[in-house]
Amino acid sequence: xxxxxxxxxxxxxxxxxxxxxxxxxxxxxxxxxxxxxxxxxxxxxxxxxxxxxxxxxxxxxxxxxxxxxxxxxxxxxxxxxxxxxxxxxxxxxxxxxxxxxxxxxxxxxxxxxxxxxxxxxxxxxxxxxxxxxxxxxxxxxxxxxxxxxxxxxxxxxxxxxxxxxxxxxxxxxxxxxxxxxxxxxxxxxxxxxxxxxxxxxxxxxxxxxxxxxxxxxxxxxxxxxxxxxxxxxxxxxxxxxxxxxxxxxxxxxxxxxxxxxxxxxxxxxxxxxxxxxxxxxxxxxxxxxxxxxxxxxxxxxxxxxxxxxxxxxxxxxxxxxxxxxxxxxxxxxxxxxxxxxxxxxxxxxxxxxxxxxxxxx
Amino acid sequence: xxxxxxxxxxxxxxxxxxxxxxxxxxxxxxxxxxxxxxxxxxxxxxxxxxxxxxxxxxxxxxxxxxxxxxxxxxxxxxxxxxxxxxxxxxxxxxxxxxxxxxxxxxxxxxxxxxxxxxxxxxxxxxxxxxxxxxxxxxxxxxxxxxxxxxxxxxxxxxxxxxxxxxxxxxxxxxxxxxxxxxxxxxxxxxxxxxxxxxxxxxxxxxxxxxxxxxxxxxxxxxxxxxxxxxxxxxxxxxxxxxxxxxxxxxxxxxxxxxxxxxxxxxxxxxxxxxxxxxxxxxxxxxxxxxxxxxxxxxxxxxxxxxxxxxxxxxxxxxxxxxxxxx
Numbered sequence: 188x189x190x191x192x193x194x195x196x197x198x199x200x201x202x203x204x205x206x207x208x209x210x211x212x213x214x215x216x217x218x219x220x221x222x223x224x225x226x227x228x229x230x231x232x233x234x235x236x237x238x239x240x241x242x243x244x245x246x247x248x249x250x251x252x253x254x255x256x257x258x259x260x261x262x263x264x265x266x267x268x269x270x271x272x273x274x275x276x277x278x279x280x281x282x283x284x285x286x287x288x289x290x291x292x293x294x295x296x297x298x299x300x301x302x303x304x305x306x307x308x309x310x311x312x313x314x315x316x317x318x319x320x321x322x323x324x325x326x327x328x329x330x331x332x333x334x335x336x337x338x339x340x341x342x343x344x345x346x347x348x349x350x351x352x353x354x355x356x357x358x359x360x361x362x363x364x365x366x367x368x369x370x371x372x373x374x375x376x377x378x379x380x381x382x383x384x385x386x387x388x389x390x391x392x393x394x395x396x397x398x399x400x401x402x403x404x405x406x407x408x409x410x411x412x413x414x415x416x417x418x419x420x421x422x423x424x425x426x427x428x429x430x431x432x433x434x435x436x437x438x439x440x441x442x443x444x445x446x447x448x449x450x451x452x453x454x455x456x457x458x459x460x461x462x463x464x465x466x467x468x469x470x471x472x473x474x475x476x477x478x479x480x481x482x483x484x485x486x487x488x489x490x491x492x493x494x495x496x497x498x499x500x501x502x503x504x505x506x507x508x509x510x511x512x513x514x515x516x517x518x519x520x521x522x523x524x525x526x527x528x529x530x531x532x533x534x535x536x537x538x539x540x541x542x543x544x545x546x547x548x
Numbered sequence: 549x550x551x552x553x554x555x556x557x558x559x560x561x562x563x564x565x566x567x568x569x570x571x572x573x574x575x576x577x578x579x580x581x582x583x584x585x586x587x588x589x590x591x592x593x594x595x596x597x598x599x600x601x602x603x604x605x606x607x608x609x610x611x612x613x614x615x616x617x618x619x620x621x622x623x624x625x626x627x628x629x630x631x632x633x634x635x636x637x638x639x640x641x642x643x644x645x646x647x648x649x650x651x652x653x654x655x656x657x658x659x660x661x662x663x664x665x666x667x668x669x670x671x672x673x674x675x676x677x678x679x680x681x682x683x684x685x686x687x688x689x690x691x692x693x694x695x696x697x698x699x700x701x702x703x704x705x706x707x708x709x710x711x712x713x714x715x716x717x718x719x720x721x722x723x724x725x726x727x728x729x730x731x732x733x734x735x736x737x738x739x740x741x742x743x744x745x746x747x748x749x750x751x752x753x754x755x756x757x758x759x760x761x762x763x764x765x766x767x768x769x770x771x772x773x774x775x776x777x778x779x780x781x782x783x784x785x786x787x788x789x790x791x792x793x794x795x796x797x798x799x800x801x802x803x804x805x806x807x808x809x810x811x812x813x814x815x816x817x818x819x820x821x822x823x824x825x826x827x828x829x830x831x832x833x834x835x836x837x838x839x840x841x842x843x844x845x846x847x848x849x850x851x852x853x854x855x856x857x858x859x860x861x862x863x864x865x866x867x868x869x870x871x872x873x874x
Binding site: 274276303304306307308314317318320321322325327328329330331332333334335336337338339346358359362363365366369524525526527530531532533 | 573599600602604605607609610612613614615616617618619620621622623625637640641644645650651652653654655656657658689690712713714742789790791792793
């Protein structure tokens with residue numbers, strides 16, 4: 188038999204579910220325990236933020252919200268590995284990455300609270316990132332286009348797109364990795380494989396043994412990572428970003444995690460998955476292992492945990508208040524960002540809507 | 549000064565803008581060495597290199613999505629859909645992202661991109677190479693839909709489309725790509741978007757059209773003139789945002805309106821113009837509005853396609869009906 192080509196997919200993990208280190212060769216960033224504490228704190232604040240969002244939705248103060256419970260290591264790992272000048276093109280769940288890059292919780296609340304201004308991120312580097320894409324996987328091609336622009340202009344920047352396991356079934360994902368491979372684009376696509384695309388499980392999305400191997404078909408560096416282990420996620424992201432920045436082309440990372448919550452607040456996951464499976468996933472969730480590891484290194488303890496949680500609560504309360512105090516936009520706002528300049532024909536419709544509004548009051 | 553065809557005017561506009569603005573890039577299938585299947589990008593890769601005239605993988609969705617991404621990063625991509633019949637996989641990126649990026653980010657991110665596509669029937673092309681589907685785009689907010697009808701307007705409107713800070717669909721009437729030549733100075737002068745062009749003044753009937761059908765509209769006006777009927781001919785050029793004032797002014801003068809387009813009749817863009825005439829010009833009308841369009845069928849394969857496309861004769865008949873009515 189003649190073999191035309193042969194491939195393999197590496198699986199990367201540093202911390203097991205209990206926080207026991209399974210490999211000795213810790214990456215440089217992980218030797219800086221202060222930094223690891225910072226990452227843990229951001230994961231925890233992401234979880235506090237998420238719980239606050241759900242509470243807001245349940246009390247009628249937010250529209251539909253997509254929870255990120257269980258994805259904290261994947262999301263913070265992605266965000267913390269990127270450089271400010273890089274560009275993130277996320278789906279609608281990657282808050283941990285976005286908060287790291289300067290998106291404010293009040294902006295997330297505004298968006299899910301029915302106000303487009305939530306996508307007008309005020310702080311860099313988030314200000315030059317894409318707003319999350321709601322149509323699945325389309326952001327992969329926007330990231331590929333960004334990467335192409337960087338390459339044409341000779342900028343040492345990388346475009347990062349995040350999608351779910353379901354997203355890796357879409358043509359947009361395949362188109363993006365195909366383009367990235369053909370043109371050696373500085374593109375990194377992180378598939379946050381949380382096992383569920385609303386009610387459809389991973390095995391129904393694809394017959395591929397791993398989702399990472401889809402990248403191999405496109406000629407990209409591809410790796411599967413324990414997505415609940417932030418050291419592994421961060422390391423894999425750093426490697427992929429470095430490859431892209433130094434002109435070695437794009438990557439596909441499959442971050443294996445679990446969606447511990449419902450798809451959104453409009454979903455009820457009990458309809459399609461059993462409690463046993465969810466309990467098993469909770470045993471592998473990302474916070475516990477990092478906490479155990481940090482506690483064993485004597486840089487974290489219960490008192491610090493409680494103090495940081497209280498700080499996060501205050502932060503989120505402040506953000507919630509800022510959100511709740513935001514006045515609704517004037518009715519004319521629906522016209523004012525349709526084009527750079529309001530066309531005359533549209534101005535007539537705007538005037539009519541405004542006249543109707545004034546009559547109503 | 550050289551006389552050029554409509555397709556040469558497209559090339560001339562692309563070359564001019566690429567020379568004067570480094571952020572302009574062209575991408576699509578076969579746009580590079582081959583210069584495009586209609587030769588719209590002929591010679592551009594030689595001049596500007598393979599990273600500004602980019603042959604893409606054969607996937608329309610990829611072209612459209614990559615175009616959005618490049619534009620958000622401040623480039624001015626001009627994407628080519630090889631034929632309008634292949635533009636459907638691009639539509640999600642055009643409708644859900646390009647056209648609403650500015651709105652959904654409150655102006656933080658924008659998409660100054662152009663999608664060019666050869667458009668319409670009449671060249672004996674295979675299936676899916678002859679559609680007129682502009683009406684599928686005119687209902688998308690935040691998007692400009694532009695159709696030139698002459699070499700000079702192709703040059704001037706394409707320059708304007710590339711310079712426009714918002715996304716533009718630029719449909720090129722391929723039936724008249726090489727039909728005639730005219731002088732088009734390569735002076736970088738853009739024509740205005742969002743305005744209709746009155747191509748011929750008249751007093752008895754207003755003929756409104758766009759794209760390749762403007763030719764039939766003008767021929768009909770000639771035929772009508774021979775019979776002593778004075779027809780005003782308007783090239784809409786930018787369908788959306790619509791310059792209805794120019795049409796209304798003309799209908800107020802003539803009292804009669806004939807709308808000509810090759811797309812299917814029902815919910816074609818002619819329906820919008822007819823509705824606007826009814827809303828805003830009803831008391832000026834001396835006769836019911838007439839529409840001369842393709843029927844609500846698929847454009848037939850080429851043995852029958854010329855019977856599908858509106859002819860000058862049908863336009864003349866429609867104009868005469870409006871005159872007979874009053």
